[in-house]
Amino acid sequence: MLVTTHLFTPGPTHMPEAVRRAIDVPLQDHRAPDFHKLVLPLQEDLKKIFRTESGEILLFAGSGTSGWDASLANCLSPGDKVLTASYGHFSDLWIAMCKQHKLEVEVIEGAWGEAAPIAEYAKRLAADTNHEIKAVLVCHNETATGVTSDVAALRAAMDKVNHSALLMVDGVSSIGALEFRMDDWGVDLAVCGSQKGFMMPTGLCILGVSQKALKASEVAENPRGFFDFKGLLNQYKGGYFPYTPATTLLHGLAQSCLMILEEGLDNVHARQFRLAEGVRRAVQAWGLELCSRRPEVHSDTVTAILVPEGFDSNDVLKTAYNDYNLSLAAGLSKVAGKVFRIGHMGAVDELMLLGALATTEMVLNDVGINVTLGSGVVAAQKYYRESKQAEPQKAVA
Ligand SMILES: Cc1ncc(COP(=O)(O)O)c(C=O)c1O
Numbered sequence: 001m002l003v004t005t006h007l008f009t010p011g012p013t014h015m016p017e018a019v020r021r022a023i024d025v026p027l028q029d030h031r032a033p034d035f036h037k038l039v040l041p042l043q044e045d046l047k048k049i050f051r052t053e054s055g056e057i058l059l060f061a062g063s064g065t066s067g068w069d070a071s072l073a074n075c076l077s078p079g080d081k082v083l084t085a086s087y088g089h090f091s092d093l094w095i096a097m098c099k100q101h102k103l104e105v106e107v108i109e110g111a112w113g114e115a116a117p118i119a120e121y122a123k124r125l126a127a128d129t130n131h132e133i134k135a136v137l138v139c140h141n142e143t144a145t146g147v148t149s150d151v152a153a154l155r156a157a158m159d160k161v162n163h164s165a166l167l168m169v170d171g172v173s174s175i176g177a178l179e180f181r182m183d184d185w186g187v188d189l190a191v192c193g194s195q196k197g198f199m200m201p202t203g204l205c206i207l208g209v210s211q212k213a214l215k216a217s218e219v220a221e222n223p224r225g226f227f228d229f230k231g232l233l234n235q236y237k238g239g240y241f242p243y244t245p246a247t248t249l250l251h252g253l254a255q256s257c258l259m260i261l262e263e264g265l266d267n268v269h270a271r272q273f274r275l276a277e278g279v280r281r282a283v284q285a286w287g288l289e290l291c292s293r294r295p296e297v298h299s300d301t302v303t304a305i306l307v308p309e310g311f312d313s314n315d316v317l318k319t320a321y322n323d324y325n326l327s328l329a330a331g332l333s334k335v336a337g338k339v340f341r342i343g344h345m346g347a348v349d350e351l352m353l354l355g356a357l358a359t360t361e362m363v364l365n366d367v368g369i370n371v372t373l374g375s376g377v378v379a380a381q382k383y384y385r386e387s388k389q390a391e392p393q394k395a396v397a
Contacts, residue, residue, distance in 0.1 A: 002325060008356045009329040010143050010173055010302035010343030011196035019199055022255035023248045030247055036239025038250055043239075045257035049265065050175060050190055050208040052182040058232055059253075061246050062205035064172035067191035068094050070205065070227035071168050075189065075213050077221040078102035080134040083124055083165070085110045085117055088142035089332040094170060098137070101222060106133070112334055113290075115142075115297040116149035122157035125165075135166040135188075141174035144332045145291045146304035146341065148178060155186045166213055172196060175206070176260055177301045177345045179269050188213040194249065197301070198256045199346040203249050269300075274387050275344045275353055276300035281383045282357045282376030286364065291339050301345035304331070306338055308369060313340040315367040316360075323366065324359045350384045 007014060029035065046057040060066060076082065082103050086092050087110030098105045108120045116138045125133065136158060141148045151169055158167060168189040171180055175190065176197025182190050190208030194200035209217075209229060217229045226243075235242050260268055280298060283290060283305055291304035307313045313331050317340055320326040331339030342360070344353055357376050364371050 005321075005325045005327055006352075006356065006359075007327050008343050009327050010341060010345055011193070012202060013196055013199055013343060013346035014348060014352070015199055015201065016256075016259065016347040018259065019252045019255050023201070023252035025248060025251050028247055030241060030245050038247075038254065039236070039239035039241075042250060042254045042257065043236075045254070045261060046206065049257060049260055050182045050192075051180065051184065051265075052190075052208055052210075055182055055190075055208050055210045056214065056233070058207045058209055058229060058236065059245070059250070060205040060207070060227060060232070061203060062193075063195070063202050064170070064191060064193035064205065065093070065097075066227065067172070067193065067205040067207050068097050068170070070207060070224070070229075071189040071191060071213075072098060072101045072103065073222045073224035073227055074217040074229045075166055075168075075220050076101065076103055076134055076216075079104060081106060081132050082135045082137055083121065083128075083133045084108070084137035085121065087114055087116060087145070088112055088139065088147065089144035089334070090142055090170060090172070091116075091137075091139040092333065094137060094139065111293075113145050113147065113293040115147050116154065118150060118153045118157055121154055122160070125157055125163050126161045128161075128163070131164045133163070133165045135168050136163075137168045137170075139170040140180070141171070141178060141299050141301060143173040143299075143302050143341075144304065144335065145339075146299040146302045147292045147297045148174065148299045149297070151185045151187065152181070159186070166210075166216060171208075173299075173301050173345065175208075176256075177268065177272050178299075179265075182208045182210075186210075188216075194253060197260075197346055198253060199259075200249065200252050200256055203246050204253060206253075272300040272345065274384070275348055275350065276303060277387070278350065278353060278380035278383045279303045279342055279344055279357065281379040285375040285379035286361070286371040288369075288371070291335060302329070302341055302343050304335070304339045304341045306335075307340065311367065311369055312337045316340045316363055316369075319366050320359065320363045324363060326356065326359050326363070328360070350380075354380060354384075
């Protein structure tokens with residue numbers, strides 16, 4: 001009997017029961033006189049989670065990818081120069097999209113497993129005395145390698161040379177789970193989707209947009225079609241949409257925001273760190289290596305694990321899925337076959353992760369990677385016990 005497929009991918013993530021129930025509501029008229037009562041408080045809650053008071057949080061039907069599209073289409077014109085770095089699958093995909101938008105893309109070659117090379121960004125920004133670079137792009141949490149980058153340091157590098165470019169940040173696998181400070185970090189475009197830190201089904205693109213980015217969108221000349229900020233904002237400021245919104249998902253998102261804010265952002269970040277650290281201790285006990293090269297850059301939402309030379313990580317994934325109903329995530333592009341990933345973002349707790357780690361140990365042995373059964377579980381158990389807070393947080397429902 002298939003109980004359920006145990007989902008440990010870094011998006012979609014576990015959907016809490018309370019979110020599932022919030023979505024399970026009758027459909028409604030999105031032009032009804034009281035519809036704004038759902039949308040306006042949701043906008044305010046999202047601002048708290050993005051930590052912005054001055055920016056707007058826009059919602060489109062879509063996913064993270066459409067957030068990249070919307071940012072580029074609204075705020076830049078063909079031929080504009082952007083500065084970005086390549087250090088993982090998702091930073092590369094955004095670069096490819098910049099090219100589709102006919103932007104001139106200056107790419108810093110980074111290393112997979114390393115964070116965004118801030119010193120190199122700083123050098124290029126300092127050299128750009130005429131401010132030809134119109135936007136600086138960075139992927140905050142590279143989900144493919146399990147690496148988090150320092151957005152505050154990038155902002156500091158921009159400020160140091162008084163650079164006028166927009167700062168566009170992919171926060172798809174960070175916002176709602178990892179520390180993210182849109183206003184403090186001077187982020188002009190913050191891109192997110194609903195199926196990761198927000199513990200929701202895919203289907204919403206959630207965008208933080210600064211006033212500076214909104215001004216840029218008034219002069220940019222790219223066709224933006226569905227994703228037109230201005231077209232949305234006309235009605236959205238009053239709590240309505242110019243098209244038919246995904247009403248049931250909005251209910252779910254309101255519930256997930258409530259849960260995140262009730263737990264408290266700092267508590268969420270601390271919980272994410274603690275859960276991730278248990279996974280990292282397990283990997284160490286197995287004698288395996290992380291794809292992320294330094295503790296300072298390890299992601300607290302996803303752990304990418306290298307399989308030893310001569311093994312194919314796809315065998316780990318297949319065995320996990322076929323024999324144990326466990327969904328782990330694949331290695332992508334450059335690290336395909338070399339890496340498997342454990343997602344631990346959103347509605348997860350120690351019990352769930354210990355189950356995933358125990359099962360992963362069986363899988364690894366099944367495919368011939370001989371780790372001592374129980375070694376990772378014990379390492380994680382020890383860490384979870386040692387680091388248990390005096391007053392445990394309310395469990396995620
Ligand atoms: C960092 C990052 N950016 C962008 C995306 C693309 O988002 P989506 O799959 O929601 O379109 C993903 C998806 O995993 C991601 O992890």
